Amino acid sequence: xxxxxxxxxxxxxxxxxxxxxxxxxxxxxxxxxxxxxxxxxxxxxxxxxxxxxxxxxxxxxxxxxxxxxxxxxxxxxxxxxxxxxxxxxxxxxxxxxxxxxxxxxxxxxxxxxxxxxxxxxxxxxxxxxxxxxxxxxxxxxxxxxxxxxxxxxxxxxxxxxxxxxxxxxxxxxxxxxxxxxxxxxxxxxxxxxxxxxxxxxxxxxxxxxxxxxxxxxxxxxxxxxxxxxxxxxxxxxxxxxxxxxxxxxxxxxxxxxxxxxxxxxxxxxxxxxxxxxxxxxxxxxxxxxxxxxxxxxxxxxxxxxxxxxxxxxxxxxxxxxxxxxxxxxxxxxxxxxxxxxxxxxxxxxxxxxxxxxxxxxxxxxxxxxxxxxxxxxxxxxxxxxxxxxxxxxxxxxxxxxxxxxxxxxxxxxxxxxxxxxxxxxxxxxxxxxxxxxxxxxxxxxxxxxxxxxxxxxxxxxxxxxxxxxxxxxxx
Amino acid sequence: xxxxxxxxxxxxxxxxxxxxxxxxxxxxxxxxxxxxxxxxxxxxxxxxxxxxxxxxxxxxxxxxxxxxxxxxxxxxxxxxxxxxxxxxxxxxxxxxxxxxxxxxxxxxxxxxxxxxxxxxxxxxxxxxxxxxxxxxxxxxxxxxxxxxxxxxxxxxxxxxxxxxxxxxxxxxxxxxxxxxxxxxxxxxxxxxxxxxxxxxxxxxxxxxxxxxxxxxxxxxxxxxxxxxxxxxxxxxxxxxxxxxxxxxxxxxxxxxxxxxxxxxxxxxxxxxxxxxxxxxxxxxx
Numbered sequence: 037x038x039x040x041x042x043x044x045x046x047x048x049x050x051x052x053x054x055x056x057x058x059x060x061x062x063x064x065x066x067x068x069x070x071x072x073x074x075x076x077x078x079x080x081x082x083x084x085x086x087x088x089x090x091x092x093x094x095x096x097x098x099x100x101x102x103x104x105x106x107x108x109x110x111x112x113x114x115x116x117x118x119x120x121x122x123x124x125x126x127x128x129x130x131x132x133x134x135x136x137x138x139x140x141x142x143x144x145x146x147x148x149x150x151x152x153x154x155x156x157x158x159x160x161x162x163x164x165x166x167x168x169x170x171x172x173x174x175x176x177x178x179x180x181x182x183x184x185x186x187x188x189x190x191x192x193x194x195x196x197x198x199x200x201x202x203x204x205x206x207x208x209x210x211x212x213x214x215x216x217x218x219x220x221x222x223x224x225x226x227x228x229x230x231x232x233x234x235x236x237x238x239x240x241x242x243x244x245x246x247x248x249x250x251x252x253x254x255x256x257x258x259x260x261x262x263x264x265x266x267x268x269x270x271x272x273x274x275x276x277x278x279x280x281x282x283x284x285x286x287x288x289x290x291x292x293x294x295x296x297x298x299x300x301x302x303x304x305x306x307x308x309x310x311x312x313x314x315x316x317x318x319x320x321x322x323x324x325x326x327x328x329x330x331x332x333x334x335x336x337x338x339x340x341x342x343x344x345x346x347x348x349x350x351x352x353x354x355x356x357x358x359x360x361x362x363x364x365x366x367x368x369x370x371x372x373x374x375x376x377x378x379x380x381x382x383x384x385x386x387x388x389x390x391x392x393x394x395x396x397x398x399x400x401x402x403x404x405x406x407x408x409x410x411x412x413x414x415x416x417x418x419x420x421x422x423x424x425x426x427x428x429x430x431x432x433x434x435x436x437x438x439x440x441x442x443x444x445x446x447x448x449x450x451x452x453x454x455x456x457x458x459x460x461x462x463x464x465x466x467x468x469x470x471x472x473x474x475x476x477x478x479x480x481x482x483x484x485x486x487x488x489x490x491x492x493x494x495x496x497x498x499x500x501x502x503x504x505x506x507x508x509x510x511x
Numbered sequence: 512x513x514x515x516x517x518x519x520x521x522x523x524x525x526x527x528x529x530x531x532x533x534x535x536x537x538x539x540x541x542x543x544x545x546x547x548x549x550x551x552x553x554x555x556x557x558x559x560x561x562x563x564x565x566x567x568x569x570x571x572x573x574x575x576x577x578x579x580x581x582x583x584x585x586x587x588x589x590x591x592x593x594x595x596x597x598x599x600x601x602x603x604x605x606x607x608x609x610x611x612x613x614x615x616x617x618x619x620x621x622x623x624x625x626x627x628x629x630x631x632x633x634x635x636x637x638x639x640x641x642x643x644x645x646x647x648x649x650x651x652x653x654x655x656x657x658x659x660x661x662x663x664x665x666x667x668x669x670x671x672x673x674x675x676x677x678x679x680x681x682x683x684x685x686x687x688x689x690x691x692x693x694x695x696x697x698x699x700x701x702x703x704x705x706x707x708x709x710x711x712x713x714x715x716x717x718x719x720x721x722x723x724x725x726x727x728x729x730x731x732x733x734x735x736x737x738x739x740x741x742x743x744x745x746x747x748x749x750x751x752x753x754x755x756x757x758x759x760x761x762x763x764x765x766x767x768x769x770x771x772x773x774x775x776x777x778x779x780x781x782x783x784x785x786x787x788x789x790x791x792x793x794x795x796x
Contacts, residue, residue: 178529188584188585188586383795389659389660389699390530390659390699390701390746391699391747392530392531392534392699392746392747392748393531395532395533395534395537395748395751396531396533433795436787436788436791436792437747437752437788439784439788440784440785441751443784444534444537444541444751449781449783449784450781452784454784
């Protein structure tokens with residue numbers, strides 16, 4: 037009774053927040069519900085526990101949580117004909133956000149499955165209330181050190197959470213083998229650990245000059261470490277075959293069987309996300325075909341390498357939030373020859389208050405590639421050559437930090453346009469492209485930090501679900 | 512002109528690289544190159560020197576003109592502490608002869624007298640800066656308070672180059688946005704240790720905090736300096752947004768080698784973005 041009252045209040049709260057346009061209501065409703073009924077999640081957990089075949093997945097780690105969960109959802113849709121899924125695809129991945137996800141679920145908890153992304157720091161609290169049967173970790177990178185202090189602290193947080201999750205129920209742990217920090221994570225037993233890894237150092241079939249940069253190899257320790265003892269039966273291997281700016285192809289190998297997977301997402305980092313998602317279902321006994329099918333169907337979450345239309349300009353959005361992820365994005369987008377870049381840097385709590393990380397991301401790669409490309413098109417555009425040409429628009433609370441980073445990475449001051457206000461920056465960028473149609477630039481690459489991405493979503497909020505912005509927007 | 516080369520020593524770049532320290536090296540390098548000065552970066556690694564060979568008594572530091580050391584995680588910092596201590600003679604000689612030496616966060620702590628852990632154990636530093644650092648006590652189950660946030664502080668470290676240029680180039684002074692008018696330092700701090708400067712010491716506070724915590728959140732000072740050795744908690748990266756500081760370090764490095772540029776040679780075309788970024792940072796909270 038109390039549970040349903042709490043859930044009702046939360047839903048009312050969600051409705052009111054939406055009605056008065058006070059945001060997407062992803063955290064407050066859960067807070068309200070937990071105030072009214074603190075045992076909400078414990079109770080839900082009891083209900084779900086009562087079912088043997090329930091799928092209960094949590095994904096944590098530094099980078100790739102949202103995309104991994106999206107990929108898991110996608111395989112889930114292929115494998116299950118019922119749709120009783122609790123998910124926090126809105127991206128609120130702290131304790132209250134997860135409570136909101138449970139309140140949002142319309143149905144009987146006893147029939148539900150859940151697939152949740154959980155913040156590294158919140159995981160400890162969450163697993164006290166809700167027990168997963170698959171706990172997957174993407175990676176541990178430097179991220180938001182002002183929150184966690186140090187990288188090793190992140191690992192400690194995950195280990196503490198593991199101990200708590202470990203205590204009562206059986207569950208499988210899905211770990212990234214190529215991340216030395218995760219490989220060495222301490223657990224009570226190794227029996228329940230599945231590892232996934234990616235092999236990229238074999239002859240790669242790459243189109244044109246898009247070569248896998250040496251410096252973009254995802255995990256430095258990848259090849260240094262001699263394969264430590266891993267149970268082959270619990271090892272999921274990806275073999276990278278094609279890496280394009282819009283898609284990748286890899287072989288997915290498990291227990292001697294192999295299938296080719298086309299992933300409609302770019303970048304090595306997304307192949308890792310796909311391997312994590314695949315591992316959950318392979319560990320759960322799903323066949324390779326269905327897993328591959330689910331992975332291929334996925335089209336990306338908002339702001340994670342998604343293409344949309346802004347003021348008639350084709351725009352690609354790539355979330356950047358820490359040096360590793362940012363460098364991966366830069367290595368990916370630098371091959372777009374005719375793009376204008378809009379980089380939006382905020383320093384709110386959720387972004388990390390410290391923007392030092394910009395100096396560790398490989399903006400040099402982007403600038404150098406652009407200068408090479410510009411030099412080769414110089415003759416064609418000679419009527420433009422004396423005039424200053426803008427290549428980078430910097431915006432957000434830390435627009436000037438970004439501008440400086442680009443200048444010191446080698447960009448000319450005249451190539452950089454600074455406009456702290458995001459709406460004005462978007463307008464400038466899209467006008468700049470459409471006014472110079474047929475010349476030089478034909479698309480916009482937007483690189484926002486997390487809260488900048490949320491602002492962007494709001495500004496472009498022409499659809500109800502922020503995760504499903506349609507490819508053709510009309511203003 | 513072409514023969515001007517500055518060598519920058521970067522201590523332990525692969526271990527103490529937690530907070531965008533690369534930006535500091537990059538700012539020094541670029542602002543030197545924009546004035547026609549070539550730059551060579553010398554990475555100093557763990558045990559990269561002090562071989563058994565007697566003729567190789569010195570570290571690479573002796574041939575360098577500027578030195579930088581950053582901060583790392585506790586584990587990495589412990590790993591370099593002993594090695595750094597073993598290089599003390601060379602570092603002291605460099606500092607005494609006026610070498611510009613920038614030490615950020617962990618590097619700052621290592622150059623002081625000692626670091627006292629929360630258990631009361633004292634880890635010796637190089638004792639070149641008269642400062643000591645204490646870990647905050649983790650008592651009463653309370654969360655450890657890291658001192659985190661944006662910092663704005665009034666510089667106490669003297670800017671000789673700016674004085675000289677403002678005297679020489681009166682027309683330049685009138686320009687609104689030039690980096691030789693800056694009197695503040697801006698950055699971001701993230702530390703748990705509290706550092707105190709000893710009283711009546713030759714070590715002076717680097718800056719006086721207007722926004723933020725600084726050395727310890729108590730006495731209002733940020734960083735410390737002795738001659739041209741600067742210890743500070745500021746990163747962000749520190750140098751790109753504080754171009755006046757970069758130029759002062761370059762000026763002192765050249766002066767130590769008896770190289771003097773004409774006042775006009777210090778001016779860089781299109782050099783306003785840095786000062787603008789600095790001014791914007793003054794209002795960050």
